[in-house]
Amino acid sequence: MSSKPSRIKPPLGPDNAWWWDQVSKGTVFPIQRCSGCGKLRHPPRPICDACRSMEWNWIAASGRATLHSYTVIHHPAFPGYEYPILIALVDLEEGERAISQLVDCDRDAVRIGMSLEARIQTDADGFKLPVFRPVA
Amino acid sequence: MPTTLQDEAAIVGIGQTKYSKSSGVSELALACEAVSRAIDDAGLEPHEVDGLVTFTMDSSDEVEVARAVGIGDLTMFAKINYGGGAAVGLIHQAAMAIATGAARNVVVWRAMNGRSGQRMGQGVSGQIISSDLIHWSWYMAYGMLTPASWIALTTQRYMHEYGATCEHFGQIAIAQRRHAQQNPNAAGYGKPLSMDEYLASRWVAEPLRLYDCCQETDGGCALLVTSAERARDLRQPPALIRGVCQASFEGQEQMTSFYRRDMASLPEMELAADLVYRQSGLGPDDIDAACLYDAFTPEILMQLEAFGFCKQGEAKDFIQNGALEVGGRLPNNTHGGLLSEAYIHGVNNIAEGVRLVRGSSCNQPEDVEHVLVSSGVGVPTGALILGKMP
Numbered sequence: 001m002s003s004k005p006s007r008i009k010p011p012l013g014p015d016n017a018w019w020w021d022q023v024s025k026g027t028v029f030p031i032q033r034c035s036g037c038g039k040l041r042h043p044p045r046p047i048c049d050a051c052r053s054m055e056w057n058w059i060a061a062s063g064r065a066t067l068h069s070y071t072v073i074h075h076p077a078f079p080g081y082e083y084p085i086l087i088a089l090v091d092l093e094e095g096e097r098a099i100s101q102l103v104d105c106d107r108d109a110v111r112i113g114m115s116l117e118a119r120i121q122t123d124a125d126g127f128k129l130p131v132f133r134p135v136a
Numbered sequence: 137m138p139t140t141l142q143d144e145a146a147i148v149g150i151g152q153t154k155y156s157k158s159s160g161v162s163e164l165a166l167a168c169e170a171v172s173r174a175i176d177d178a179g180l181e182p183h184e185v186d187g188l189v190t191f192t193m194d195s196s197d198e199v200e201v202a203r204a205v206g207i208g209d210l211t212m213f214a215k216i217n218y219g220g221g222a223a224v225g226l227i228h229q230a231a232m233a234i235a236t237g238a239a240r241n242v243v244v245w246r247a248m249n250g251r252s253g254q255r256m257g258q259g260v261s262g263q264i265i266s267s268d269l270i271h272w273s274w275y276m277a278y279g280m281l282t283p284a285s286w287i288a289l290t291t292q293r294y295m296h297e298y299g300a301t302c303e304h305f306g307q308i309a310i311a312q313r314r315h316a317q318q319n320p321n322a323a324g325y326g327k328p329l330s331m332d333e334y335l336a337s338r339w340v341a342e343p344l345r346l347y348d349c350c351q352e353t354d355g356g357c358a359l360l361v362t363s364a365e366r367a368r369d370l371r372q373p374p375a376l377i378r379g380v381c382q383a384s385f386e387g388q389e390q391m392t393s394f395y396r397r398d399m400a401s402l403p404e405m406e407l408a409a410d411l412v413y414r415q416s417g418l419g420p421d422d423i424d425a426a427c428l429y430d431a432f433t434p435e436i437l438m439q440l441e442a443f444g445f446c447k448q449g450e451a452k453d454f455i456q457n458g459a460l461e462v463g464g465r466l467p468n469n470t471h472g473g474l475l476s477e478a479y480i481h482g483v484n485n486i487a488e489g490v491r492l493v494r495g496s497s498c499n500q501p502e503d504v505e506h507v508l509v510s511s512g513v514g515v516p517t518g519a520l521i522l523g524k525m526p
Contacts, residue, residue: 007277007278007279008276008277008281009277010270010273010274010276010277011269011270011273013269013270015267015270016270016273016274042395043271043274068293068399069289069290069292069293069296069394069399070289070292071285071288071289071292071341071342071343071344072339072341072342073279073280073282073285073288073341073342074338074339074340074341074342075338075339075340075341076282078279078281081279084339085278085279087278087279087280087285087289089289089293089394096395097394097395099274099275099278099280099392099394100278101278101279112292112293112296129277129278
């Protein structure tokens with residue numbers, strides 16, 4: 001067992017555990033979809049705001065996205081994270097927006113509107129989460 | 137005839153503690169000191185207070201404060217959610233209670249050991265799986281654990297769309313620090329700030345630097361609200377509540393409303409502006425000074441646009457030539473604000489709004505008829521217009 005601190009894990013409840021479970025099984029970016037009207041929604045919520053159906057399923061996003069906004073986090077530094085952290089707010093090809101991390105990218109090369117693709121990152125403790133990198 | 141909140145109530149008492157980095161006393165003690173002073177400032181007795189309102193984030197319950205201060209029966213008590221978004225909401229609750237007869241004299245407060253005790257931006261975590269915790273979990277896993285990191289995303293997009301720069305943010309930080317030089321209770325007192333120092337300060341979450349972020353403070357601030365009629369007979373010149381509202385907009389999240397098409401504006405603040413202007417019958421041209429919520433400098437630019445002082449994207453031009461300082465178009469946060477006085481979650485900004493109407497600000501502009509005060513940015517919020525008693 002490594003004693004190295006790891007990132008804060010999302011608490012898992014009925015509304016979000018499925019998403020992280022799918023990521024852990026290798027879905028690069030799951031998006032919740034209303035079973036009633038097909039509307040996509042992210043982050044997941046228990047009811048559709050368009051048709052109010054509480055039935056839902058999910059699709060696997062293509063992983064293609066563009067950068068909508070970003071920040072570079074320097075301070076304060078929490079155990080379990082490597083700083084600076086490049087945070088990306090991405091527009092997924094499917095139309096939903098999502099928070100993630102930008103990897104394999106020099107800070108000075110970051111441009112709003114740049115094309116990105118998702119991959120799954122696996123931490124030293126085995127935790128998996130989607131991250132995005134520039135399209136070569 | 138439905139009850140409206142226009143001109144129904146007035147703020148007639150201000151109570152505040154010393155603002156420091158280490159109070160050495162409990163949060164309950166800070167709350168009691170602030171509440172007690174507000175009652176004294178108004179010239180009332182504790183037993184005349186029958187309503188108390190604070191933040192859900194405040195650690196002191198209404199009944200603890202009532203018992204400690206010697207306030208007797210309460211007929212209204214409430215706590216408002218959403219951090220600094222609650223500040224004006226306290227006044228909204230008080231005004232509603234007074235307008236409907238639910239209470240006659242309401243004290244609102246916020247008191248916190250915000251530096252020596254539980255600090256902001258230390259990450260959010262917890263054991264109970266609430267919808268609030270699930271909300272934060274989407275950001276925690278990636279290391280977005282602080283208000284600065286959340287506001288930075290909005291700021292970056294705003295800069296991208298409208299060409300605002302860090303120098304514009306610096307101008308705001310410097311102007312408010314200049315105001316603090318006349319306020320001995322301000323954290324920035326005796327510490328003027330230059331653009332070089334601003335630009336040399338360390339990154340917190342790009343594009344936000346140290347001086348773009350507000351203080352962490354130990355302290356308390358309380359305000360006493362009573363009816364417009366009663367206010368005429370009290371010790372202080374009343375700050376009449378011309379209009380007051382809360383506002384949350386479609387797609388609202390707490391600090392993370394990233395999922396709207398346009399994230400370079402503040403639709404909840406635009407809603408607040410619309411409500412408070414309609415209620416008061418006033419508009420931006422009638423506002424002589426402001427205390428716009430300033431946890432982070434870029435929030436000032438976005439609010440100047442939301443409240444109609446300039447067009448969308450033009451706040452960077454509006455603020456030139458000292459527009460936000462005494463003698464300018466809209467003196468703003470003349471006490472130093474959250475950036476340079478103290479972070480009492482916006483209640484200290486309402487207190488300055490009251491002083492501006494009284495004519496007792498440490499940087500008092502001439503001819504202040506109406507003052508606009510806003511609550512937290514990026515959260516469910518509110519707006520307040522204070523004015524002189526006609």
